[in-house]
Amino acid sequence: MLRNTLKASWLRSPSYIIMHPACIRVWLLLKLTVVVMSVWMLAILSRPEAVWDPTTNIFSYSWLDYTDEDGDPEAACNCSAILQGDTEEIEKAALLSLSKAFLETVRIPDEYYINATQDCRKFKISRKYLQFPLSQEEEDLPLAYSMVVHHKNFERLLRAIYTPQNIYCVHVDNSSAPAIHSAITAITSCFPNVFVTRQTVDVVYGGWSRVQADLNCMADLYNYSTKWKYFINLCGQDFPLKTNLEIVRMLRSLRGGNSLESVKMPDAHRWRVSKVHEIVDGNVKEPPPFDLPILYGNAYIVVSRNYIRDVLEDERIQALIEWGKDTYSPDEFLWATIQRMPGVSGSRRPHSKYDMTDLNAFARLVKWVFNEGPHDSPGAVYPKCHGQHVRLVCIYAVGDLQWILEQHHLFANKFNIDTDPIAIYCLEKYLRHKALAEIH
Ligand SMILES: *[C@@H]1O[C@H](CO)[C@@H](O)[C@H](O)[C@H]1NC(C)=O
Numbered sequence: 001m002l003r004n005t006l007k008a009s010w011l012r013s014p015s016y017i018i019m020h021p022a023c024i025r026v027w028l029l030l031k032l033t034v035v036v037m038s039v040w041m042l043a044i045l046s047r048p049e050a051v052w053d054p055t056t057n058i059f060s061y062s063w064l065d066y067t068d069e070d071g072d073p074e075a076a077c078n079c080s081a082i083l084q085g086d087t088e089e090i091e092k093a094a095l096l097s098l099s100k101a102f103l104e105t106v107r108i109p110d111e112y113y114i115n116a117t118q119d120c121r122k123f124k125i126s127r128k129y130l131q132f133p134l135s136q137e138e139e140d141l142p143l144a145y146s147m148v149v150h151h152k153n154f155e156r157l158l159r160a161i162y163t164p165q166n167i168y169c170v171h172v173d174n175s176s177a178p179a180i181h182s183a184i185t186a187i188t189s190c191f192p193n194v195f196v197t198r199q200t201v202d203v204v205y206g207g208w209s210r211v212q213a214d215l216n217c218m219a220d221l222y223n224y225s226t227k228w229k230y231f232i233n234l235c236g237q238d239f240p241l242k243t244n245l246e247i248v249r250m251l252r253s254l255r256g257g258n259s260l261e262s263v264k265m266p267d268a269h270r271w272r273v274s275k276v277h278e279i280v281d282g283n284v285k286e287p288p289p290f291d292l293p294i295l296y297g298n299a300y301i302v303v304s305r306n307y308i309r310d311v312l313e314d315e316r317i318q319a320l321i322e323w324g325k326d327t328y329s330p331d332e333f334l335w336a337t338i339q340r341m342p343g344v345s346g347s348r349r350p351h352s353k354y355d356m357t358d359l360n361a362f363a364r365l366v367k368w369v370f371n372e373g374p375h376d377s378p379g380a381v382y383p384k385c386h387g388q389h390v391r392l393v394c395i396y397a398v399g400d401l402q403w404i405l406e407q408h409h410l411f412a413n414k415f416n417i418d419t420d421p422i423a424i425y426c427l428e429k430y431l432r433h434k435a436l437a438e439i440h
């Protein structure tokens, strides 16, 4: 009714037919405003998720920063002070991590993920997932990740390494609790580029299944997309030390090569590949196929797509894989040995001059208890661990962060969100801030 009346009066108005000069000025101004607004809208659309920051007058992605306003209980600690090695703040954080009540408030239950992922769009925004490549440089070098996980560190790790141009294969241990399976499946279902591998195994420490889990993901990733350039394998207790851009730049510097530990087999470990380990009285094992020299290294690697192609297709490697199935801790010889086979993409000769230690490779930073010690002790490789040890490996605490971030490795192992959540919190906060600062 009202609308009809207004319409009628508008039609009757003489100014509709003959415009007054003042009206023309207003009309031109209006037109100009529309043009300016459209250009502004276009600028926003071409920079997705950027928000106008009135304090600096530039487009900003600062809403993707993790801030104290996110309401995380870990915000009680001052991460910048911790990363600068401030002993008072480090002690405060260490003390907090001893409190059961605090650890309980930090814990994100599986049910939360199952519930929150029912609305994927909301989940990704509230958890501040990056939903666009931060640079052309990163878009041009997509990565493939194999993530062999068995508990809930998973989502924090995924969030830290997630970008839409990379792809992620997740292997959930067959023996993990059903709630963990459901939570991880729910999370992966929100991302087109994250999938759970169809074949799962029971991952046994030191056994073949650890290698099989990675092999399953390698095959899936290789088949899934031809675009990715590098492969990185992770476990649930790894965490990145570099932003995706820094990772991409370090990978480019390899010029098609690989970065993984590959050294002479220590005498103390020789039995692992010379005895059939399932048989208690230790039958002597036949020598490796093609007389391949067996080298030693880490289970975690950074290798090119062509190295993965060779793992999946080279007949010598298929024979080596069959041969390795009854050895102890095959993950610690298989990749290192393949890296020294002639004809494998990016491989080096087996001569000891080409040996690469875990500290020179940048795949993984691990602190072994027997290498720790003060600077002036001749046998020490790195400073003492501030956290606990599990199977001789340091579980990092906040006091380790400053030193860790000075290393060139892409990832560090091990972190445990149940015992030292503040270390992960400060690391993820630091990395996100750095990634957003790198955009300009
Ligand atoms: C945190 O520590 C940094 C560096 O020591 C200091 O500049 C900053 O003011 C501190 N922030 C808070 C909220 O105390």
Ligand SMILES: *[C@@H]1O[C@H](CO)[C@@H](O)[C@H](O)[C@H]1NC(C)=O
Pocket (backbone or CB within 6 Å): 111, 112, 115, 116
């Ligand atoms: C699940 O989500 C609903 C609505 O979003 C909420 O009311 C409920 O408390 C949530 N449950 C859990 C266990 O978080």
Ligand SMILES: *[C@@H]1O[C@H](CO)[C@@H](O)[C@H](O)[C@H]1NC(C)=O
Pocket (backbone or CB within 6 Å): 174, 175, 200, 201, 202
């Ligand atoms: C997976 O777990 C189920 C039940 O615990 C078991 O029956 C099955 O054999 C396991 N599968 C593998 C491949 O280990």
Ligand SMILES: *[C@@H]1O[C@H](CO)[C@@H](O)[C@H](O)[C@H]1NC(C)=O
Pocket (backbone or CB within 6 Å): 219, 220, 222, 223, 312
């Ligand atoms: C890739 O997929 C094809 C068809 O689905 C299958 O035949 C082939 O075996 C797969 N390759 C690998 C390496 O999994």
